[in-house]
Amino acid sequence: MPQRTVTIGSRSGLHARPASLFVQTAARQPVKVTVSRDGQAPVDARSLLSVLALGAQHGDDVVLAAEGDGAEAAIEELAALLARDLDAKE
């Protein structure tokens, strides 16, 4: 199954605003993407509550995984998003 490890780039971790952006992007993908942390059970990347409950801090590693047509591209897009500092003012 295609998967990728990403380091959280947002200064304040994967909370509220960065998590919302991530979840909304995940919802637009053609496949279901899961995200997990620290070897815990993977959660649906479209579930804001599950993503928030990961408690991922700045610098933590998370694993993105997906299957099927478009899985690689979906993981790419979401990985790029997570690695960026989504807290930085645009």
Add this chain to the structure above:
Amino acid sequence: MAVMTGIGIGGGSGAGPVARMAPPPALPAPRTVAAADAPAEAAAVREALLSVAADLEQRAAAASDAVAEVLSAQALMATDPALADRAEALVREGTDGAHALAAAFGEFRAGLEAAGGYFAERVADLDDLRDRSVARLLGLPMPGLPAPGHPYVLVAEDLAPADTALLDPAQVLALVTQRGGPTSHTAILAKILGLPAVVGCAAAGTLADGRQVLVDGAAGTVESDPPPATVAGAAAREERRRRQAAQASGPGRTADGHPVKLLVNLGALHELPTAAAADSEGVGLFRTEFLYLDRAQAPAMEEQAAAYRKVFTAFAGRRVVVRTLDAGADKPLPFATAADEPNPALGVRGLRVATRDPELLRTQLAAIAEAADGSGAEVWVMAPMVSVPAEAARFAELVRACGLRTAGAMVEVPAAALRAGSLARTCDFLSIGTNDLAQYAFAADRTLGSLAELLDPWQPALLDLVRMAAAAGEANSRPVGVCGEAAADPALALVLVGLGVTSLSAAPGCLAEVRAALRARTLDDCRRLAERALAAPDAATARTAVLETLGPDALEAGAEVR
């Protein structure tokens, strides 16, 4: 016609029909859902969640940026597929919709709390969502602000910042809460919005939607079914009060020309436009915590400087008094607060953090200095929680080493008031934070409504400490300001000036009345009022004695102070 009493906030009054803050829905007795009924029940649950999400999106579209972001995040939570799936699974196991929702929300809530820090702060949003979905499912009124479609008097058990984020001041005539004290959120909000309010009015629990009431912020009373003559009289007084407040403008001074600087409190960038537009001589308290909250690490120098520069340029030509980071106690910050303090309010907070982490303070001062340079504002800096003169001296040294000219100490700890003379000799100014000073002087937790009486700024012992600090300032030719809620009360402002206070900083909406009250009295009048307050045995008597002396038209010039 019954008259209920509570703690009055502000000097105004308002009359109109009651609309109560809807409480969270009560869950009915649990019932088992038969397998045949499960699909319909599950569909109703999903529908409730979607409906709540749509409502939130709609309100987000109409709200300001900061509020819209919170509402959008909530809407996203409401459409969370994992949440809906879990609730549906519970329904198919036989749980009724309302309990299925409560249980599903409960599971996710536990996950958020376990994640800790700012993740745990989303729990309040989740609870609100749970209440809304359950209410929608059961056909109960939406918890939160009522929307009767006409101006109303908002009555609630208590009001939290989340409740009032969307409050429309054009629709609300007055605020009444059953709990709360003079420094509770309701009181602060009432002053910011210029609404009459009565808090701590337990009897208000009996007021039902639609009941006509007259809320008197000066007297601290709520009268139900007031006779038309009473309402007309109150309206006329209110009209006169607003007119007189609007007439006075410009720098604060007494009738005989004694200057008292009138400044505004500022705590966040979104407050800046209102603060800058208000008729004031500058910012008496610029709280800087907003830059540090919700962060895992302290903000960098450049980011801080950019934020400070926005404030300084908006106040070019005027003074801005910056308070350095006041973390700890009710404002814990992960990088500045010790994790296991038994008593955060008595712990390493405010200036004490600088001993453990000098870089934190140095970075902040460097940012302030850089932003001040060329901004046109007269920038002063003060430290919170100063307890001994040596701390103040070290702070002043550091401030000047960073290129800033004017360093001050906050007087919030009683020890600082007791040794205000030494403090005044090491600093350029003093600023009395009456809210925290009351907390520490009376050993009373600021957040406990049950101790509101002890936290009343009219407490004679608190006024003694104010006088001590003001006298020390006078003896050493240093300005002494007050920046607690006390500064917003026009009658108390006169007392503070009489005690020797040289500047007052309050919410922008409060200055007009204070300015008018000052203009109507001489410095000697203020001194006599101060003596009267200090001679009283308790806060209530002090307040009554001063208000009685001022008479019903406190703002009118010419009325004698005997």
